[in-house]
Amino acid sequence: MSQSQIQWRLAQLAAHIVVALVALIVVGGATRVMEAGLACPDWPLCFGSFLPGHHMNLQVFLEWFHRLDAFLIGMAFFSQLVLAFIWQARLPRWLPWAYSFLVFLIALQGVLGALTVVNLLPSGVVTTHLALALILVAAMSGLTQRLLSPNGLVAPLWWRFMCGGTLFAVFGQCLLGGYLATTWTAQRCLIQGQNCQLLSLHRSFAIVVAVFVLMFVVTSLLVGGWPRSQWPFLLPVSLLVSAQICLGLFTVQFGLNQPAITVAHQLVAALLVAFLAALSCRRPQKKTASFTSITEESLFEPCHG
Secondary structure (H helix, E strand, C coil), rough: CHHHHHHHHHHHHHHHEEEEEEEEHHHHHHHHHHCCCCCCCCCCCCCCEEEEEEECCCCCHHHHHHHHHHHHHHHHHHHHHHHHHHCHHHCCHHHHHHHHHHHHHHHHHHHHHHHHHHHHCCCCHHHHHHHHHHHHHHHHHHHHHHHCCCCCCCCHHHHHHHHHHHHHHHHHHHHHHHHHHHHCHHHHHHHHCCCCCCHHHHHHHHHHHHHHHHHHHHHHHHHHHHHHHHHHHHHHHHHHHHHHHHHHHHHCCCCCCCEEEHHHHHHHHHHHHHHHHHHCCCCCCCCCCCCHHHHHHHCHHHHCC
């Protein structure tokens, strides 16, 4: 198997993991919204068994499935690590060590997941749990692009600066929203009119983040050339930002009483992180006779949509 084929296979696996991580974040959001974080009172089992059949209801299923999905994703990360060391002679030297660090983050995420149950959902641990999940999404999304274009040129400095800054702003907004949710600050503000400063900050910062994202998209399209050719990524980012603003307004309008809207809000946030991380790591291709190659595949094409 050639080096390009090996990297293509690893890129396929990494892209599938990105989708799985986003799904895991959505399931975690649904678990929180449905107040199912402690539906399984013990860890790592649920009611002392792998499959709590006679205890099963919607809340128990959400918490149980969240743990099962996390375990399967952990196995996928470990598989990447094993394959990287098996093929390390034909891979960049940094790649096996990058996978080693990611496996360490997965193990740390498992510890945080256990602490959320053992310590009865402390807001600091739950927010950190979300932050690490988003870091894993960004890391795997960026790694997918590096595997798809290992010999690409370095992207323009302004592109890396604007895209990286936008990703950082979106990440900060996600953490602020996660903190609002885990401390129930938004509910207290909407229902009791208390402690509304953080919710106001979340709203104001959302406008700033949206402006950052749209400035990056418009600048890329106006500059032309390679940045404009990234429109298959830039268009979804614009649509996701618009959808996120609408979902945020609906969430407040309905007083956080519509779980589907709240979960969709978290889904769009995770997708924004994934797309912006992919854009941050995109590389212009060298103009050679074999310009059209597998490295031109986009982030989600290996995942069959």
